[in-house]
Amino acid sequence: MPVSYNESCRVFRLDTMNTTYLIGIVGKENFLGQIYYGPAVPDDDMRFLMRLEDRPWTPDSNPRERASFYDAFPFEYPAWGGGSFREPCLRVQDAAGGGNCELFYESHTILPGKPALTGLPAAYGTPEQCDTLEIICRDPILQLRVSLLYTVFRDSDVICRSVHIKNDGDTPLSLTAVLSASLELDNMDFDVITLHGSWAREREMDRRPLAHGKQEAFSLRGISSHQYHPFLALCEHTATQEQGLAYGMSFVYSGNFLAQAELDQFEKVRAVMGIHPDGFCWYLEPGEVFQAPEVLLVCSENGLGGMSRAYHDLLRNHLIRGQQKHRPTLLNSWEACYFDFDHDKLLELGQEAAKSGIEMLVVDDGWFGQRYNETTSLGDWYVNEAKLPGGLKRLGDELNELGVKLGIWMEPEMISPDSNLYRTHPDYAMTLPSRAPTLARNQLILDLTRKEVRDCVYSQIAAVLRSAPIVYLKWDMNRPLTDLYSSALPRERQGEVYHRYMLGVYELQERLVTDFPDLLLENCCSGGGRFDAGMLYYSPQIWTSDNGEAIDRLSIQEATALAYPFSSMGAHVTCCPCHINGRITPFVTRGQVSIPGCFGYELDISKLTAEERAMIPAQLEAYLLYGPIFHMGDYYRLASCTKNHSYDAVMAVSKDKSQAAVLYVQVISRAYRRSLRLLLNGLDGNARYRECKSGETRSGAAWMHGGLLLKDVQADFHSELIVLERVEI
Ligand code: DGJ
Numbered sequence: 266m267p268v269s270y271n272e273s274c275r276v277f278r279l280d281t282m283n284t285t286y287l288i289g290i291v292g293k294e295n296f297l298g299q300i301y302y303g304p305a306v307p308d309d310d311m312r313f314l315m316r317l318e319d320r321p322w323t324p325d326s327n328p329r330e331r332a333s334f335y336d337a338f339p340f341e342y343p344a345w346g347g348g349s350f351r352e353p354c355l356r357v358q359d360a361a362g363g364g365n366c367e368l369f370y371e372s373h374t375i376l377p378g379k380p381a382l383t384g385l386p387a388a389y390g391t392p393e394q395c396d397t398l399e400i401i402c403r404d405p406i407l408q409l410r411v412s413l414l415y416t417v418f419r420d421s422d423v424i425c426r427s428v429h430i431k432n433d434g435d436t437p438l439s440l441t442a443v444l445s446a447s448l449e450l451d452n453m454d455f456d457v458i459t460l461h462g463s464w465a466r467e468r469e470m471d472r473r474p475l476a477h478g479k480q481e482a483f484s485l486r487g488i489s490s491h492q493y494h495p496f497l498a499l500c501e502h503t504a505t506q507e508q509g510l511a512y513g514m515s516f517v518y519s520g521n522f523l524a525q526a527e528l529d530q531f532e533k534v535r536a537v538m539g540i541h542p543d544g545f546c547w548y549l550e551p552g553e554v555f556q557a558p559e560v561l562l563v564c565s566e567n568g569l570g571g572m573s574r575a576y577h578d579l580l581r582n583h584l585i586r587g588q589q590k591h592r593p594t595l596l597n598s599w600e601a602c603y604f605d606f607d608h609d610k611l612l613e614l615g616q617e618a619a620k621s622g623i624e625m626l627v628v629d630d631g632w633f634g635q636r637y638n639e640t641t642s643l644g645d646w647y648v649n650e651a652k653l654p655g656g657l658k659r660l661g662d663e664l665n666e667l668g669v670k671l672g673i674w675m676e677p678e679m680i681s682p683d684s685n686l687y688r689t690h691p692d693y694a695m696t697l698p699s700r701a702p703t704l705a706r707n708q709l710i711l712d713l714t715r716k717e718v719r720d721c722v723y724s725q726i727a728a729v730l731r732s733a734p735i736v737y738l739k740w741d742m743n744r745p746l747t748d749l750y751s752s753a754l755p756r757e758r759q760g761e762v763y764h765r766y767m768l769g770v771y772e773l774q775e776r777l778v779t780d781f782p783d784l785l786l787e788n789c790c791s792g793g794g795r796f797d798a799g800m801l802y803y804s805p806q807i808w809t810s811d812n813g814e815a816i817d818r819l820s821i822q823e824a825t826a827l828a829y830p831f832s833s834m835g836a837h838v839t840c841c842p843c844h845i846n847g848r849i850t851p852f853v854t855r856g857q858v859s860i861p862g863c864f865g866y867e868l869d870i871s872k873l874t875a876e877e878r879a880m881i882p883a884q885l886e887a888y889l890l891y892g893p894i895f896h897m898g899d900y901y902r903l904a905s906c907t908k909n910h911s912y913d914a915v916m917a918v919s920k921d922k923s924q925a926a927v928l929y930v931q932v933i934s935r936a937y938r939r940s941l942r943l944l945l946n947g948l949d950g951n952a953r954y955r956e957c958k959s960g961e962t963r964s965g966a967a968w969m970h971g972g973l974l975l976k977d978v979q980a981d982f983h984s985e986l987i988v989l990e991r992v993e994i
Contacts (some may be wrong), residue, residue: 266419268396269376271309276300277373277398279415281422284564286415287402289313292325293977295370297341297402297413298601299449303510304566314451329839333622336485337531339449342402342413342428344368351535352525354428354543356442359407364441368402368411368462375399379416379425382481384768386517387559388425388583389417395583410432423573423579427559432549439757440547444523446514446560451534453510456504458569460494460737460835461526461826467491468824469792470907473504475534481525483541487566487746487763488790488799496828497524499536504568505570506902507946511565511572514538515828519799520767532693541603544749561798567856569731569827574899577830580801581897586778586807588832590785593624593670593737594885595865598842600813602869603636604631607652612663617870619667621881622935623829625737625977626664627672627865632657634684642906643679644686644693644871647727648732655732665734666751673729674786677722678745679771686721695727695766697748705744706791713749714762714767723773730781740774743789763837767799774803787835787863796825796833797938806835807862813839813867814922815858816932816982819906819913822861831917832896836862840869852877856884857928861895861915864888891988894926901946905933921964925954927987928974934981944972945989955987962992 267280274288287300289312301311313587315338318321322334332348345353346365357366376399377392395418395545402411411432419681426446432438455475459482460468473480482493487496495516501509514521514536522540528534538560547555554961561579581588581793596605596618606628615626630962633649634642648656680694682685682704687694694709696702702709709720730738749762786804788795800807807827810821814964818836825834836859852873859865864885870878895917903914911933925948948954955962956973963971973987 266875268398268801270373272374274312275309275746276309276312277400279398279417279423279424280305281417282420282567283403283422284579286424287757289315290370291315292318292323294324296338296369297368297400297758297861299339299690302448302450302562303564305631306314308499316399338795339533340447342368342411343447343535344404351527351529352537353442354444354447354537355411356438357404357407357409357439358441359439359979360436360938364411366404366570368404368408368410371401373398376417376920378534380414382556383558384558386556386770386771386799388517388579390416390559390583394418394420394766405440408432409438413575415915418579418583420582421579422563422575423830425559428557429550429554430550432552434927435551437551438549440549441654442542442545443547443555443557443559444537445516446512446539446562447535447537448512448536448562450512450536451872452528453533455499455534456502457526458498458500460496460827461815463493464491464792464794465810466817466821467796467810468494470824470827471688472834475499475526477528479527479964480672481523481524483523484521485541485543486656486811487766488742488795489799490745491794492794495522495524495538497536497538498569498572498827499526499527499534500569504887507568507570509566509568511569512536513561513563513572513576513828515561515576516558516797517561517798518767519795519797521710521763539627540764544760544763547764548761558934560797567656573827575632576828577900578663580798581832584798585801586803587785590805592617592785592806592863594888595627595672595737596623596870597629597837597865597867599625600628600844600867604636606631608654610658610741611653611660612870613871615664615667615669618669619956621870621878622885623866623881625670625672627737628657628660629674629739630676630741632673639684640679643676643681643708644684646675646729647738655695657729657845659733661734670736671734672739673735674739674741675729676741676743677726677773678711678713680711690721692752692771695746695748695750695758697750700703701746705747708744710744710746712753712767713773719769719773723776727780730784736783737785737787737788739787740804742795744791748758748942755840770800773804778803789835793821796829798829801829806833808835809862810845812845813837814846815855815984816848817846817929818858819932821906823902823907823913823915824898826902826915830896831861831900832863834862835865837865837867839867852984853932854982856880856887857986858987859985860884860888861893861917861928864892887986891926894924899947903946906930911935912941914943916946922947922949922952923991925989928984929975930982930984931978931980934979934983938977940974940976942972942974945969948989949991952991953994955992957988957990
C-alpha cells in the first residue's frame with residue numbers, strides 16, 4: 266500500500282519505490298506535522314523527529330508558550346499567524362481585515378487513483394497506478410476547509426502535492442497567499458540548487474551552500490520565465506551526480522511562482538513552492554473554492570542523477586500527454602528567412618526538406634495579416650494572400666505532394682496595437698484604465714481572463730487549423746505580463762488576474778488538444794521562457810531556447826535535463842556563424858548536440874556547403890535510430906563542461922538496457938593530453954556491449970568501471986556520438 270494510516274500513533278505514511286514520507290497528527294488540538302521525508306524506512310512512528318520533548322513547547326503541555334510552538338513546529342501546511350514567522354503557505358484575510366489562520370486535522374480519505382485538478386495541468390494516473398491521500402484540515406474560526414492532496418505512484422519516486430481550499434463560512438475571505446507545498450527538513454549540510462538565466466541563456470545552474478535566511482527563485486512576470494525556474498533542489502553538500510541525498514521540488518505551473526528555502530534558528534530547513542504571493546489575492550465568497558497547482562516532490566539517495574531520472578519517468582509516464590506522438594523532423598523558416606518569405610521561397614525550402622528527408626516544414630512568424638515585421642498584425646490570424654496566394658491550403662497540399670508535412674507558428678495570447686482585432690476590440694488588450702499601455706516587442710497581451718476574448722482567439726486558431734493540412738502548431742508567447750487589470754473583474758478580484766490569465770491559457774490549450782487530438786503542439790515563449798511542467802501537460806515538446814548554438818546549448822540542455830526529459834526539448838541545427846552569439850561550430854557537432862532533443866533544422870539549406878548538405882540524411886538517420894534512446898531511456902550525466910571547462914558528456918540507456926548512446930563534446934582542446942577516460946553508467950554489468958563504430962566488445966561492468974578511451978583530437982567544438990549495443994553471449 267503506497268498510502269496508509271497508523272491509528273495507534275496517528276501517523277500517515279506515503280511510500281514511493283525508495284522513499285518514505287510521514288505526517289503526524291499531534292496534541293489535543295490535532296496539529297498536523299511533517300515528521301519525515303527521506304530514504305525508505307519501515308517504521309511508522311518516527312515522531313521523535315518533531316522534537317516535541319526538547320522543550321515543554323506543545324500547547325498541551327505549555328499553553329503559555331503557544332507562539333514558541335508555532336515558531337518551531339514542523340507544520341505540514343503552515344499558515345500565517347500565531348507566532349508563525351517562517352514563510353507560510355497560507356495567508357488569509359478575514360472579513361474584518363484580521364490575518365490569523367490556524368489549521369487542525371479534521372478527517373482524511375485514501376482514494377484509489379488521482380483526482381484531476383480543475384482547470385490545471387497535473388499528473389494523472391489510474392487506480393492501478395496510484396493512490397491519493399486527502400487530509401482535510403480546518404480553521405474553525407474562519408470556517409476554512411483546506412484539503413491537502415498527496416498522490417503516490419507505484420512505479421515512481423515522485424510524490425504529487427496540491428491544495429484545495431473552500432470557504433465553508435458565511436462571510437467572504439481573501440486568500441493573500443496559497444502556496445502548494447512545504448518541506449520541513451533537518452539541515453544535512455545542504456546546498457541549494459536553483460536555475461537562473463535570461464533570453465538565449467535559459468536555465469543555468471546555481472549551486473551554493475544553504476545559508477541562514479531565505480534563498481529563493483521566483484517569477485513575477487506572469488510566465489515561469491527565462492530569469493528563474495519553478496524548480497528547487499536541496500542536496501547534501503557532498504552529493505554528486507550519482508551519490509548522496511537530493512530533494513527536488515518542481516512546480517506544475519507556468520505563471521508567477523515562489524521557490525524558497527529558509528534555514529532557521531534551529532538549523533531546520535523550510536522549503537516552500539507555489540504561486541508567488543506578490544500580486545496574488547483570491548477573493549473567496551462563501552461556498553467558493555480555490556485549487557492550487559501541483560508540486561512534484563522527489564527524494565533520491567542517488568544524487569542529482571537519481572532525482573532527474575525520477576522526474577523524467579514521472580513526466581513521461583504520468584504527465585506529458587502526447588508523449589507517444591511521433592515527433593517529425595522539421596525545417597523551421599525562422600532563422601532561414603525571418604519575415605522575408607513568400608509561397609515560392611517556402612516551397613523551395615520544402616523541396617530542400619524533401620530532398621534531404623526532413624519530414625516537415627514549419628512556417629514560423631510572418632504568414633498572417635500584414636506581418637512583414639514585428640510591429641503589426643498579432644490577433645489577425647488569417648493568411649496574407651499577397652505572400653501566400655492560395656493560402657496555407659495550397660502550400661500544405663504542394664508540400665504534401667513532395668512528401669513533406671506542414672506546421673505553422675502562432676502567438677495566440679497577443680494583440681498588436683496595429684491590428685484589425687485591436688481596431689475592432691481595443692478593450693480586448695490588458696491595459697490599466699487611464700494609463701498608457703506598456704508595450705513589449707511592440708505588442709500587448711490579450712485579457713484571457715475573459716471568456717469572450719478566449720472564444721474569439723480560439724475560433725481563429727481552429728479556423729486556421731481546419732483550413733489546411735496542418736499537423737503541428739508552435740504556440741509562441743513573446744512578452745511578460747504587465748499592466749495587470751481586467752475590466753471584467755471587480756476591484757476586490759483584481760489580485761486574481763495573474764492566475765486567471767494562466768487558467769485562460771490552460772483552458773485554450775485544453776480545447777485545442779481535445780478538438781485536434783492529432784495535432785502536435787510545441788510551446789515556446791520567446792525561446793524557453795515558459796519551459797515548465799505545466800506547459801508539458803499540453804505539449805509534449807517545448808522550444809528550449811532561441812540560442813541553438815551547439816556549445817551554449819550544452820549547459821542549457823544540462824540544466825533543463827535536471828528536471829525534464831530530452832523528449833521535451835526542441836533542438837535545432839541553426840545558422841553558422843550563430844545569429845545569437847556569433848560562434849562558428851562544425852555542422853557535425855551542431856547535428857549531434859541536437860540529436861538527444863526533438864530534432865530539426867532552422868537555417869536555409871540552400872546556403873549550406875555541398876559537404877554539409879550531404880551530411881543531413883545521415884544526421885536524420887542517426888536521430889531516428891538513437892534519438893529514442895535519449896527520449897525514452899535513463900539519463901546519465903558523465904561530465905559537465907560548466908564544471909571542467911573542457912568537455913561534456915551525456916549518456917542515455919534504453920529501459921531494457923539493450924542500447925546506450927553517449928554524446929561527447931570536446932569543447933576546448935587541451936594540448937598534449939592523453940586519451941580521455943570516460944566511465945559509462947547505467948549498463949547491465951553482466952551483459953556484453955559492442956561499441957558500434959569500432960566493434961569493440963566488453964562487459965557492461967568493464968564499460969562502466971574501465972570506461973571508454975576518447976582519443977585526443979586537436980580541435981575545439983569537436984563531438985562524437987558513441988553507440989553501444991548489447992550482444993547476446
Ligand atoms: C520567438 C521564438 O522563440 C522564435 O523561435 C520565433 O518563433 C520568433 N519568436 C518569431 O517571432
